[in-house]
Amino acid sequence: MSSHREAPEISKDPVADSTDLYAFVSPDKPGTVTLIANYIPLEGPAGGPNFYEFGDDVLYEIHIDTHGRSEADVTYEFRFHTQLPNPDTFLYNTGPITSLNSPSWNRRQTYSVTRVDEWGRHRLGKGLACPPCNIGPLSTPHYATALAGPAVHTLSDGSRVFAGQRAEGFYVDLGSIFDLGDLRPFQNFQVFAKGEGLKAAPGVNTPKFLNVHSIALQVPISRVTVHNRPVIGVWTTASRRRARILDSEGADHVHSGPHTQVSRLANPLFNEVIVPLGKKDYWNTQRPVHDKQFAHYVAHPELAGLLPVLYPGVFPHLAALGKAGTARADLEAILLTGIPKGVIDGFTNFTGPVQADLLRLNTSIPPTTSNPSIFGLLGGDAAGFPNGRRVFDDVVSIELRAIAGVTYRLIDHSYTVDAAAGELTDGLIPADLGGPYLSHFPYLGVPYDGYHHPS
């Protein structure tokens, strides 16, 4: 998936597992940028009695590089605290939860937000309520208006924040893709599927009707940019204390020491598809400024070599590129430095020469409010991925097409793009989600409830 369970160690620690990161100029408030970091992959809506929640023992952060050094110039920290008013019941709620103050709600979380910048640490909010998980019409009636809406808080600097359960907005045909790189719409060309006599078929959205936990922040652009530098680089991390003692004599575990990073995410699919299995856990511990050590995997992505093998005869030009050992400068630009001026008319999201996996957003490009393309920049829509990432961008198809060679022509005009490269897709669109996105903050849809989505 985008970054769901993308590395061996973090796949065993879902509370700290970053799944998707979004950064875009807010379409309904174009003077602001919205940053969303998702955690806890593949939440089944009926996952009670202990419904999903953030980790009290995890430090969640969203970092912003404003100076093009691939270092955090601004960091937002999010720390959660769980309360259990009545420990003598097994119930998450003892009656309908009708408001964020409902006495029936027995397992609740609050959180604090701290901004760290060159002027120091600034507590922007504390005791902010998360909404409960969406259980069902009896437990969480009027979820959107009574519970999720009031959980959007205004911070002391005027920014807005939301932290809690949301509908998964990422769409992907995992069942097919991880079955030897099969893309159902093209499986009549896939070497193994063809052998099985499989015909081309529509994609199937694996995370349909699943939820995720989102940390969403809407900040004035001026708060996250510096003068004459509209391009920002964004990433999220989750960190745990270095020492943990499982205390069988106490009710809680003992956590001690400084935080150490266990998960990070910027561009979708970077660690999942680019970084080899033996280095994925290590990648999760590293800062982006050190990503030069992974640049080889971007310049020579394994998937670009696999496509011509899995789809014989479909990608002859891509195969020739790989055979020649040509470094993919297009992918290095898209994923590691941003696209410099002059490559695409009127567009840049270049942050500087330091190679780092950052989600780069040129905040001076206004949001596309009329017929945005889910293919983002590849679809002629400069407000979309890889210029930041909007909730609806089809990042799977965009990255498949880029890796298949579509973007290589940007830096080598003599290169002939394989006909199939520009059509690659896992066959999904936002309509394959279980519900709609929101047109306003926090943009990801109302989480699916367990009663109506029991399996």
Added chain:
Amino acid sequence: MSRIDDTASAPVSAEREGSLLSRRSVLQGAASAGAAGVAAAALVSAGLPAVAETKAPARPAGAPGMGRAGESEPVVVHIRDIAAGEMDVFRGTTHIRVRDKEITARLVRASD
């Protein structure tokens, strides 16, 4: 900008030697925390006066905070290298590295 205090402390403190955290303070820290895992358990077995009073688990009430080390915060000691006497000491959100062969030798003996 400066990084957050707790993560910034790691590489800096990793260079510190035992002079910044004396053997005595390690023992006292373990004693006051009670639940200092390896250190407390080991030192109790060794019969050291500093920890002899901590037979009860005496874990501080409530979940550990995420702020700077307080007096009631547990101390966790990880012996990295027995031969070199090298230990990582965690308390609150800080980490320091201590080198003291005598302490590590006594802890190892106590853990046998």
